Amino acid sequence: MSEIAVVARPQAPSTGRFLRRALRKPLGVISAAYLVLLTLACVLAPLIAPYAPLDEDLTHVQGGPSGAHLLGTDELGRDVVSRLLYGGQLTLLGVVECVAVLLIISLPVGLAAGYLGGWVDRAVSAVVDLLLSVPGIIVVLAVLAVFGSSMTAAMVTFGVLGSAGVIRVVRSAVLSVREELYVAAARVSGVTEPRIVVRHILPRIAGPVIVQASLFAAIALAIQTGLSFLSLGVAPPAPSWGGMVGEAASLIDQDGWLLVPSGGIIALTILAFGLMGDAVRDATVEGWSARSAPAIRTVRRSASVPVPVGPEPSDDAVLTVRDLSVSFDASDGPVTVVDRVSFTLGAGEVLGIVGESGCGKSVTALSLLQLLPPNGRISGGRVLLGDQDLTAMSERQIANLRGKAMAMVFQEPTVSLDPSFLVGAQVAEVVRRHDRVSSAAARRRVLELFEQVRLPDPAGTARRYPHELSGGMAQRVCLALALAGRPSVLIADEPTTALDVTVQAEILGLLRQLRDETGMSIILVTHDWGVVADICDRALVMYAGQVVEQAQVGALFREPRHPYTLGLQDCNPQRWTGDGDLPVIPGTVLPPASWPTSCRFRERCRFAESDCGLTPIPLEHGADDREVRCIHWHEVAPARSA
């Protein structure tokens, strides 16, 4: 028993942590301080208020702010500050009553629904749904009509009605906490259920509950002041914030000043409750939620792109990439994730980019069309399509090339299509974007494209939504989308990884057929050597943002020269003979920020020597049209047989 508890005892998050984080938000602190001071001032009104709330001074009627009356006097010469302080007692009391009722109901009920589940949960949910549809204010008015002018009755009623929303929040918070490891561990080690609730669950749901209570306090205040504005629940001449707004409103054509202190204190107090809630919420979600930047912004480029010194593009190259570097903005400055990658792509050629996750192959592919996420940018090098330099183009010019000169298909076909539109309509929109034809002609072209990607029932498929397609069919639709602009280069980022094995083979076959039919070149990003062997002419092996080896596929399989290539090929299950364990490369790819300047594979390399850690390793261009980034590559090839 104790063993299990020891194994599965992750730390319960400390109770005070999010409160401390909340206190680091200046707005939250100011709001909380304001509320405390306001409450104190109102409670102590009999001691600190300069005048009694009903003291009339008919010689100072509607006097503006002055030394004697800091916020002026009203139409009967009563001091505004004093009336605000006394009036606040009733208002804040109403808020407290309302929030207290809210918590007294919603905490136990929400806990019970979330913790017990079953029929309790279903019954609670039904009642909650019901309460949420009740127009609360009318019920409050009905209560006021019945119970004369009892503000307490009104606020209690409002608290009851408002508890529905909070019950929901508590319930879902409890549901998510209940299954966490440390709660399970506590249960296994024999802690009683009520103790689990008090010790482990309550602290965790305190954050969301404080947020809800705080936001609800803001609403309660608005309702309380609204009711007293309508002279419901408070009888004049007793001071109340809402009533003071009402009195000021009746003087509106003479003097607007009195609206300012009365409305101002209501607005400030509501704001304080709201901001305090926001601060607590931000503090509770901090740590796991990163602010996401808008995704559709022009890709930034560094001001000075270094002029590459590599060879000029050869004439038959469709695409020439020279010293392409990509960096991402991290919290502590830019991090280079793709480091001076160069390659050329001939017409009709299929080039594989191979490596583990985190090696920069997908980022390289995305950067060609400048589809990097907003925090990423091309930080160096050139991408030449024919003789046009894409890195020197504006976002608008690039946008005109996308789909037309170069198109792309992605790993997860089912989420790569807009779920809200028929697939036929989506492809038709792309067709019309490129061809500028009538919608009837576009529909015909869609059917042609669907036939080209061997979709069995083109017309029927066009009338389906993405969620009605299988993965294989969706990938064919994505291919049709990519082919719509008749691109000369197709970039396929792990196009078969998410698919069943049989479907993988079909899609690869289709890619080969399409290459043969259209003569387009293909860049295929993959981690699967089977795919490389199946379809690629040449392959680029990437490790930690760098090209480590480049060769024709045949040569690469016959004689891998980089230890990483060798290691990857060895741990390919298709080559594994079944004797002993499946070989693996020890360790993982390090995160980009910790890549060394010397050999980046050294830590995982069984050929590593002391000289590997001294200087950056250059990419060696062999006479046999091969490239390798290893100073010991002569020792690698013989090791294959060993």
Place this chain on the structure above:
Amino acid sequence: MRTLIIRRIATAIPLIVAVTGVTFVLESLVPGNTARAIVGASGSPAAYQRLRAELGLNNPLWDQYWQYINQLVHGNLGTSVFTGEPVSTLLNQRLPVTLSLVLLATAFCAVVGVLLGVISAVRGGIVGRAVEVLSLVGLALPGFWVAIILAAVFAVTLRIFPATGYVPPSASVSRWLWALTLPVIALGLAGVASVAKQTRDSMKDTLAREYIRTLRASGIGRRSIIWKHALRNGAIPVVTVLGLVFVSALSSTVFVEAVFVLPGLGSMAVTATSQHDIPVIEGIALYFTVLVVIVNVLLDIVYGMLNPKVRRS
């Protein structure tokens, strides 16, 4: 889809029963109840007892409720204690005012809020900051106070809009809109902010989706991506918020109609409350509940139109 709507309407029935039940129980709690109100404080105890018997007030509560529901089904909401007129007549006269107000306010929130939200999602910067500030202000300023300020500035001082009163659209559409402009802004300010915030969040979320990248990779232009694809997919949570905006605008009519002296259900609820006119309050509660139910059903239909997974299942 159809079963979804039918189920939604079916779940409305317990809601209506619950709301009428609550107001009915409240009515029975009235110390000076209906009979007392009719007879008046000076009426003789005998007359009071006779009327109680006549009105069935001596019967068990559930029996009285059953009677009440029976009458409801036949469109009889009782009579106003104060004016003696049938409640349904009173309410039907005032319904168009409140409906105009709330529907216009919701439309105003939808148009302005979505516009602001999309701009701040795509550009951030000043508009984004403005939406932040607006949502704080919209949350903080109580509707009745905004209403008074608007009336003070635009009606009393600048004399651009009328300060009070209502013109039915059948009389003049332009004057109807003119009379409702300030109340609609007062009702909608908070809603604009919450719609803008929700639109911004869900647009940001949608713009980061893979299909947006696919569309960009296929050469689809920025305008189509933002206004057609991202907005369509980001609209579902916005529709939910619009439903909430409708409900909260409906509640706020209680305050705003009072400020602008509009002859709607909200101002009537206030009057009825101070006059302890329970049958009228009951009637308004029922009307509001039915309106909320109708809006929920409409929302479900809109969800279905926006989300093919719902529509086609």
